[in-house]
Amino acid sequence: MNPKHEIVPISDREKKLNDWLKKPGGRLGHITSIDGKQLITLVLDTETGSSFCWETPIEHSTYPSLTHTVPQSHWYERTVWDMFNLTPTGHPRLKPNLLHESYAPDLVPLAHVEVNSLTAERRQYKPMEVTGEGIYEIPVGPIHAGIIEPGHFRFSCMGEVIFNLEIRLGYVHRGVERQMCSVPWRHQRFIAEAAASDSAAANAYANAIAIESLCEEATTARAEYLRSISLEVERLSMHISDLGGLAGDIGFLAISATMSRLRGSALRIGELLTGSRFQRGFICPGGVVSDPASNLMQIQKMTKQLQIELKPVLQFFFNNQVANDRMEGIGRVSPRLAIDFGLVGVAGRASNIDYDVRRHFARGVYRQDEIAIAIETAGDVMALARVRAREIETSLYLIVELIDRLPEGTVRVPLPEKLKSNQIGLGIVEAHRGELLHLIFTDNDGGVKRYAIKDPSVNNWTGLAISARNNLVTDFPLCNKSFGLSYSGHDL
Amino acid sequence: MLKLFGYLLKQGVATSGDYCAPLAEGVIGLPKFTDEVCAGTSCGACQTECPTQAINVTESDGKPDVTLDLGSCIGCAVCVRTCPTGTIANDNRTKVASDTRLDLIVSSTSKRTTSSNTTPQGIFERSIAARVVSTGCSACDLEIGACNNAIFDMERFGIHIVASPRFADVLLVTGPVPKAMHSALKSCYEAMAEPRIVIAVGTCAISGGVHKNGYTEANGVDKILPVDAYIPGCPPHPWSIIDGIRNVMKRK
Numbered sequence: 198m199n200p201k202h203e204i205v206p207i208s209d210r211e212k213k214l215n216d217w218l219k220k221p222g223g224r225l226g227h228i229t230s231i232d233g234k235q236l237i238t239l240v241l242d243t244e245t246g247s248s249f250c251w252e253t254p255i256e257h258s259t260y261p262s263l264t265h266t267v268p269q270s271h272w273y274e275r276t277v278w279d280m281f282n283l284t285p286t287g288h289p290r291l292k293p294n295l296l297h298e299s300y301a302p303d304l305v306p307l308a309h310v311e312v313n314s315l316t317a318e319r320r321q322y323k324p325m326e327v328t329g330e331g332i333y334e335i336p337v338g339p340i341h342a343g344i345i346e347p348g349h350f351r352f353s354c355m356g357e358v359i360f361n362l363e364i365r366l367g368y369v370h371r372g373v374e375r376q377m378c379s380v381p382w383r384h385q386r387f388i389a390e391a392a393a394s395d396s397a398a399a400n401a402y403a404n405a406i407a408i409e410s411l412c413e414e415a416t417t418a419r420a421e422y423l424r425s426i427s428l429e430v431e432r433l434s435m436h437i438s439d440l441g442g443l444a445g446d447i448g449f450l451a452i453s454a455t456m457s458r459l460r461g462s463a464l465r466i467g468e469l470l471t472g473s474r475f476q477r478g479f480i481c482p483g484g485v486v487s488d489p490a491s492n493l494m495q496i497q498k499m500t501k502q503l504q505i506e507l508k509p510v511l512q513f514f515f516n517n518q519v520a521n522d523r524m525e526g527i528g529r530v531s532p533r534l535a536i537d538f539g540l541v542g543v544a545g546r547a548s549n550i551d552y553d554v555r556r557h558f559a560r561g562v563y564r565q566d567e568i569a570i571a572i573e574t575a576g577d578v579m580a581l582a583r584v585r586a587r588e589i590e591t592s593l594y595l596i597v598e599l600i601d602r603l604p605e606g607t608v609r610v611p612l613p614e615k616l617k618s619n620q621i622g623l624g625i626v627e628a629h630r631g632e633l634l635h636l637i638f639t640d641n642d643g644g645v646k647r648y649a650i651k652d653p654s655v656n657n658w659t660g661l662a663i664s665a666r667n668n669l670v671t672d673f674p675l676c677n678k679s680f681g682l683s684y685s686g687h688d689l
Numbered sequence: 690m691l692k693l694f695g696y697l698l699k700q701g702v703a704t705s706g707d708y709c710a711p712l713a714e715g716v717i718g719l720p721k722f723t724d725e726v727c728a729g730t731s732c733g734a735c736q737t738e739c740p741t742q743a744i745n746v747t748e749s750d751g752k753p754d755v756t757l758d759l760g761s762c763i764g765c766a767v768c769v770r771t772c773p774t775g776t777i778a779n780d781n782r783t784k785v786a787s788d789t790r791l792d793l794i795v796s797s798t799s800k801r802t803t804s805s806n807t808t809p810q811g812i813f814e815r816s817i818a819a820r821v822v823s824t825g826c827s828a829c830d831l832e833i834g835a836c837n838n839a840i841f842d843m844e845r846f847g848i849h850i851v852a853s854p855r856f857a858d859v860l861l862v863t864g865p866v867p868k869a870m871h872s873a874l875k876s877c878y879e880a881m882a883e884p885r886i887v888i889a890v891g892t893c894a895i896s897g898g899v900h901k902n903g904y905t906e907a908n909g910v911d912k913i914l915p916v917d918a919y920i921p922g923c924p925p926h927p928w929s930i931i932d933g934i935r936n937v938m939k940r941k
Contacts, residue, residue, distance in 0.1 A: 297869040306904055339873050342852035344821045344830045347870060368869045369824055372903035384740040387765055388899045394828030394924070438831070451693055457838040458703050464835075472717040475828050475924065478765040486770070492715070513693050685826040 200248035228273035233308030327353035346684035377648035393686030399628030401480035407624030408482035420484035434463035484609030528664035528676035542631020548576035554627035652686030721780035729753035735768035760895035763923035786933030816847035820857035825864020865907035
């Protein structure tokens with residue numbers, strides 16, 4: 198699926214984007230650049246399943262910030278400033294997002310244009326200060342107490358109530374996007390998988406779709422089904438893990454221990470399907486690397502068994518009064534803010550955003566009514582947990598059902614060595630956290646000149662900061678677990 | 690609540706009885722060399738196809754020699770699938786940890802036996818407290834988390850995960866340690882009491898993996914801290930992690 202290319206002059210950009218977001222099904226996919234000479238605005242139409250790539254030429258490395266009218270662009274504009282040295286004038290809180298003080302001030306990783314002498318001031322990071330009598334700060338991280346990735350949280354509190362949470366990321370910025378352009382496209386999938394390994398299958402899938410669209414080739418029906426099964430298995434294991442983590446933070450250890458054991462079964466299903474617990478190295482451009490034909494019966498059997506085992510655990514969890522009290526009304530994100538900040542995936546659906554890539558950008562695998570619409574309106578921790586629980590059921594159903602319907606045939610088609618020149622390729626996938634985008638631009642020789650990844654966490658980190666507001670410090674772990682965001686997927 | 694207890698009792702014991710059980714049939718582990726003779730530099734398919742340049746094919750005295758750096762290997766099994774002679778095969782062992790970086794570089798001609806300076810009575814023989822610092826993609830962290838679940842249950846081997854470096858005997862570092870984490874990792878290490886041990890968990894932590902040689906200087910833990918043991922794999926299997934920690938527990 199190639200997005201339609203369009204040149205949008207800088208004077209029209211703001212109005213055009215605002216109009217687009219007002220129309221039904223209009224979504225902002227990504228804001229980035231190719232080499233620092235232009236802005237790329239990827240917009241999606243979820244009603245028709247189409248996408249448009251607006252290119253805005255930029256002069257003198259500055260452009261007017263859209264954050265005041267399109268709040269969700271604030272995060273993208275900060276990243277573009279870091280990676281391309283394009284300054285959004287009028288941005289209310291411009292500060293580095295991915296590059297920290299330790300990087301040389303004149304490092305502009307993705308721009309291919311001359312950069313003027315830049316000073317170290319540019320890298321300085323000042324968290325927003327909340328002042329007033331009795332206000333104090335709790336700094337947390339970058340290294341967290343548990344076994345999770347690094348990030349810095351700064352809570353400004355009054356007593357036990359959080360006034361403001363500022364999240365600073367970038368600690369695991371490994372330079373994935375530049376690395377992607379330096380290897381042959383056949384090796385890109387391994388880096389894509391390592392961008393965020395808990396969404397390895399989703400990242401490899403998005404890479405495969407984008408590369409195939411640049412070759413103008415389609416894979417076989419059987420491979421397309423196997424990839425979807427792989428994606429569902431990943432969703433299943435991560436949702437189980439996230440719900441277990443939520444139970445653990447409430448202190449409901451019987452549930453969290455059972456969930457972490459049952460996650461083992463989900464990983465074993467993935468292992469039978471792909472040979473890897475994290476389903477790595479399975480999905481590739483052109484199809485999948487091996488056909489798990491002999492294991493399919495066992496996968497179905499294990500999935501049905503897991504369905505039986507999960508049911509009572511979920512019932513115990515959602516019927517428990519203490520668990521209900523801890524989750525209900527906590528960490529609320531209103532539907533209005535969810536739309537303004539473009540929340541995706543589970544977090545979006547918990548705040549009444551009816552958007553699921555599996556339905557809106559369908560690839561012919563799922564039937565019309567098959568993806569149960571799991572929508573909640575409350576936007577609190579409970580709503581997120583309920584959406585997750587329902588998606589677990591859908592995934593369990595889909596794994597069994599898709600194996601039943603699996604078409605015969607080969608699982609891989611050969612692709613040409615060279616990609617089509619001067620094209621834009623887009624891979625869009627519903628990862629377990631939500632909409633994942635891989636956007637590829639090729640140059641005159643068919644080489645990859647820019648590889649952009651937009652992880653669902655990019656949208657949802659702001660959602661987490663909003664959800665923590667006016668909640669107790671002790672409820673923050675619940676907000677955090679209910680979102681279950683990726684640091685590495687964001688930092689790249 | 691009683692119903693819940695009843696349910697839990699009915700589940701029985703989930704904990705796995707065999708220590709370091711080999712990987713199940715069809716599961717991809719690290720590669721290993723078989724006795725089949727390699728086709729030499731005229732083939733070199735594995736070297737070209739390896740996404741992390743972990744394989745080097747040379748010839749000495751007309752005899753082909755392949756070296757494989759398990760510390761750079763991401764276990765994608767591309768070499769196993771492309772090798773026409775069957776010289777490289779899938780290794781289903783989960784005991785893969787090693788004490789030195791050099792032990793991870795294996796050769797098809799001279800098979801090295803892993804040397805280990807373990808003694809029956811190590812200083813952390815009975816129990817060890819581990820602090821995990823993640824600097825990567827979260828796969829290794831999830832596998833360390835899995836070591837704690839009812840199936841692998843590493844607490845029964847005396848391994849505890851602690852929330853502060855002050856309480857820790859061993860530092861488990863995952864991920865390639867990009868530049869923004871350099872100082873945080875150093876201060877975490879400095880906060881630990883001696884004797885202290887550092888284990889690099891996973892291919893990224895050992896060599897930078899797919900991220901090495903980039904502008905973020907994410908080239909592994911041993912560029913920042915002295916590393917005492919290496920656990921290869923991308924991510925390593927929970928058994929490999931438990932075995933790697935058990936190895937350092939036996940150290941004098």
